[in-house]
Amino acid sequence: MSPTPEPRPAPRQPRADDGPARTVREMFMRGATRSLPFLIVMIPFSVLFGVVATEAGLDVAQVMGFSVLVLAGASQFTAVQLLSDNASVIIVILSCLAVNLRMAMYSASLVPWLRGATGPQKAWIAYALVDQSYAMSIQEYEAHPRLPLAQRLAFFAGVAVVVCLPWMIGSGLGATAGRAIPDDIALDFAMPITFLAMIAPMLRTPAHLAACFVAVAGSLVLAGLPSGLGLLIAAPVGMATGAFVEAWSEHRMRA
Amino acid sequence: MNAHVSDPTVWLVIVVLGIGTFLIRWSFLGALGSRDLPSWVMRMLRYTPVAVLPALVAPLVVWPAATGGQLDPARMAAAGVTVAVGLWSRSMIGAILAGAITLFAMLYMS
Numbered sequence: 001m002s003p004t005p006e007p008r009p010a011p012r013q014p015r016a017d018d019g020p021a022r023t024v025r026e027m028f029m030r031g032a033t034r035s036l037p038f039l040i041v042m043i044p045f046s047v048l049f050g051v052v053a054t055e056a057g058l059d060v061a062q063v064m065g066f067s068v069l070v071l072a073g074a075s076q077f078t079a080v081q082l083l084s085d086n087a088s089v090i091i092v093i094l095s096c097l098a099v100n101l102r103m104a105m106y107s108a109s110l111v112p113w114l115r116g117a118t119g120p121q122k123a124w125i126a127y128a129l130v131d132q133s134y135a136m137s138i139q140e141y142e143a144h145p146r147l148p149l150a151q152r153l154a155f156f157a158g159v160a161v162v163v164c165l166p167w168m169i170g171s172g173l174g175a176t177a178g179r180a181i182p183d184d185i186a187l188d189f190a191m192p193i194t195f196l197a198m199i200a201p202m203l204r205t206p207a208h209l210a211a212c213f214v215a216v217a218g219s220l221v222l223a224g225l226p227s228g229l230g231l232l233i234a235a236p237v238g239m240a241t242g243a244f245v246e247a248w249s250e251h252r253m254r255a
Numbered sequence: 256m257n258a259h260v261s262d263p264t265v266w267l268v269i270v271v272l273g274i275g276t277f278l279i280r281w282s283f284l285g286a287l288g289s290r291d292l293p294s295w296v297m298r299m300l301r302y303t304p305v306a307v308l309p310a311l312v313a314p315l316v317v318w319p320a321a322t323g324g325q326l327d328p329a330r331m332a333a334a335g336v337t338v339a340v341g342l343w344s345r346s347m348i349g350a351i352l353a354g355a356i357t358l359f360a361m362l363y364m365s
Binding site: 037059093096100102106123131189200201218220 | 262267268275280282285295305319330333337338341342347348355
């Protein structure tokens with residue numbers, strides 16, 4: 001393959017509703033409305049964080065501090081858990097940063113799509129870059145590769161508002177109202193189902209399937225490693241597998 | 256306040272974690288500027304979502320915290336149906352609904 005300056009999406013015909021015709025405002029609304037299903041999970045999960053953190057001894061300001069300044073669900077739960085186990089500050093910080101390290105991969109993966117953004121825009125994107133906003137946006141960018149930068153940014157902003165604000169409000173509610181939600185409605189599984197549902201339609205080529213399969217197998221084999229470490233090994237191995245299969249099938253087509 | 260954890264300690268964790276997490280998220284996007292990435296890096300990055308997100312949830316599917324890490328047929332089936340419907344229909348909402356219905360139906364029957 002030749003080095004192409006533009007991101008090269010997998011061969012796929014743009015749909016009739018392809019992005020360039022949409023205004024910035026429409027893209028913001030599209031990002032916001034497409035993210036609404038996340039709220040089914042996000043609101044109870046954020047309330048739960050408020051409740052759990054309050055039970056661990058944090059006050060409302062600290063709960064909000066976590067949800068506004070850190071804004072990363074899994075690591076917030078990890079921090080509260082470790083703090084109430086009396087782990088040392090350095091252990092708490094390192095474990096939680098390890099849990100969040102996967103976001104460096106999101107950051108790298110967005111570079112081809114958002115590199116033209118200004119410094120402050122990139123800072124806001126970085127602030128709001130969570131699993132949901134990443135997954136939603138990369139899915140949109142790959143499906144509509146010719147969207148202009150302003151529309152890409154607007155879509156991200158729409159997703160981020162719907163995903164991040166309720167997280168902050170919900171944890172505040174949990175900390176003040178502090179009523180435990182029933183734990184028999186299997187909400188634990190909403191997150192896996194949402195992510196699998198987003199990823200499955202993206203598995204378009206043998207290379208995508210291979211990347212996914214190797215990463216999943218690796219994360220299961222390495223599940224015994226401490227927080228987040230297995231993922232940091234399994235995911236790059238999966239990505240390399242995808243790249244390898246892609247290069248190999250291109251080579252074979254040319255031959 | 257918890258007798259064991261002091262207020263300043265909690266705030267120290269919050270602030271350091273906030274800054275550290277921001278820097279992780281900002282890292283490549285912010286520091287690379289407008290430079291081009293090498294083509295082999297671009298090739299790998301195309302597979303970030305399909306590698307990271309399934310690997311993130313795979314252990315939650317196989318060893319759910321809700322069942323104390325025991326294999327759970329309902330959750331395994333729900334994950335399988337979600338992926339199958341997503342692959343077949345290319346619809347995210349359709350896949351979520353199919354997975355949720357499978358999960359609740361199987362939890363209800365058991």
